[in-house]
Amino acid sequence: MPVTETKPETAPPLPAGEVVVTVRGLTKVFKDFWGRPKARAVDNVEFEVRRGEVFGLLGPNGSGKSTTVKLLLGLLHPTRGYIEVFGRPPRNVATKERIGYLPEESYLYRYLDSAETLDFFGNLFHLPPGERANRARQLLEMVGLNQVRRRTVGEFSKGMQRRIGLAQALINDPDLVILDEPTSGLDPIGCREVKDLILALARRGKTVILSSHLLADVEDVCDRVVIYYGGRIQAMGSLRELLATPDRLRITTPALPRPTLERALDILRQEAGDREVLLDTPTQNLESYFLGVVERAKQTELTSGAISGARGRRCAAALDTATPGR
Ligand SMILES: Nc1ncnc2c1ncn2[C@@H]1O[C@H](COP(=O)(O)OP(=O)(O)OP(=O)(O)O)[C@@H](O)[C@H]1O
Numbered sequence: 001m002p003v004t005e006t007k008p009e010t011a012p013p014l015p016a017g018e019v020v021v022t023v024r025g026l027t028k029v030f031k032d033f034w035g036r037p038k039a040r041a042v043d044n045v046e047f048e049v050r051r052g053e054v055f056g057l058l059g060p061n062g063s064g065k066s067t068t069v070k071l072l073l074g075l076l077h078p079t080r081g082y083i084e085v086f087g088r089p090p091r092n093v094a095t096k097e098r099i100g101y102l103p104e105e106s107y108l109y110r111y112l113d114s115a116e117t118l119d120f121f122g123n124l125f126h127l128p129p130g131e132r133a134n135r136a137r138q139l140l141e142m143v144g145l146n147q148v149r150r151r152t153v154g155e156f157s158k159g160m161q162r163r164i165g166l167a168q169a170l171i172n173d174p175d176l177v178i179l180d181e182p183t184s185g186l187d188p189i190g191c192r193e194v195k196d197l198i199l200a201l202a203r204r205g206k207t208v209i210l211s212s213h214l215l216a217d218v219e220d221v222c223d224r225v226v227i228y229y230g231g232r233i234q235a236m237g238s239l240r241e242l243l244a245t246p247d248r249l250r251i252t253t254p255a256l257p258r259p260t261l262e263r264a265l266d267i268l269r270q271e272a273g274d275r276e277v278l279l280d281t282p283t284q285n286l287e288s289y290f291l292g293v294v295e296r297a298k299q300t301e302l303t304s305g306a307i308s309g310a311r312g313r314r315c316a317a318a319l320d321t322a323t324p325g326r
């Protein structure tokens, strides 16, 4: 059935609070050469993002995350529906100046080095030369690329390209940062650093929208998420709401003698009736275990390329006070 392009609907009333992004009835149907609908990439999606929130678009491959991001940026035209970013349509120039974007694939000039890359993007935002150099230095330090600032980005590993892409997305000190798969290609230390950076941005009052299919990334940083499947929102809410199991409780104690535990378990089992009472040893997740192993190994070994680990984390922490200001 042919899908007709329709004009955006009129704006619905905004709820109380500082809403940065409003999306209503958003639909994007890609068409083939003859104008026949080919893929319904985004289907009647609705959400709001507030200032200072870290908002996650979660979903399997091909579920519509990147298409949503491109619609929010005004890079694609919706087939139907309404989008407002900072109270204006996404294509508005003043709106675009307040947004930083890390695309799924970074489009970098392979013969420029990292400092020149940031200088180039800073120039696009009409930043004066001194300010550009200042921001470039701070951002390269923050993403752990200062030591390789004179290496051309064409020689960068995938993870290093992700890092320079992230620095580029922040060059205009944006109020809204949109990150499409920010941790793809990064090692676990790089992932942790990017996540710390995202949290630091949120603490500074920035709004972050990130898309990912990596559940651990989303779980660690997002306040609220939407879960996509087939272009439609299947679930939405805070992680606390979505993941809560209010009918279960966990008690964590130091390792106690077995007879003490048996006494406690007897009491709990009497109360629980035929419902299960479990005793187990909490395990750390693989990420924190991995980071511990690497941190110990780093005491004796040196790595080349991107700087990672505690130094990068310190830089993310320093962002609270030392990122490029307006
Ligand atoms: N330019 C395009 N032309 C035609 N179809 C497209 C286009 N871009 C995306 N699609 C289709 O829209 C659907 C959603 O794609 P999208 O890139 O938004 O998914 P995604 O959730 O970002 O996936 P991934 O996790 O793989 O990045 C897919 O079926 C895809 O094939």
Ligand SMILES: [Mg+2]
Residues within 6 Å of the ligand: 065, 066, 067, 104, 180
């Ligand atoms: Mg994508």
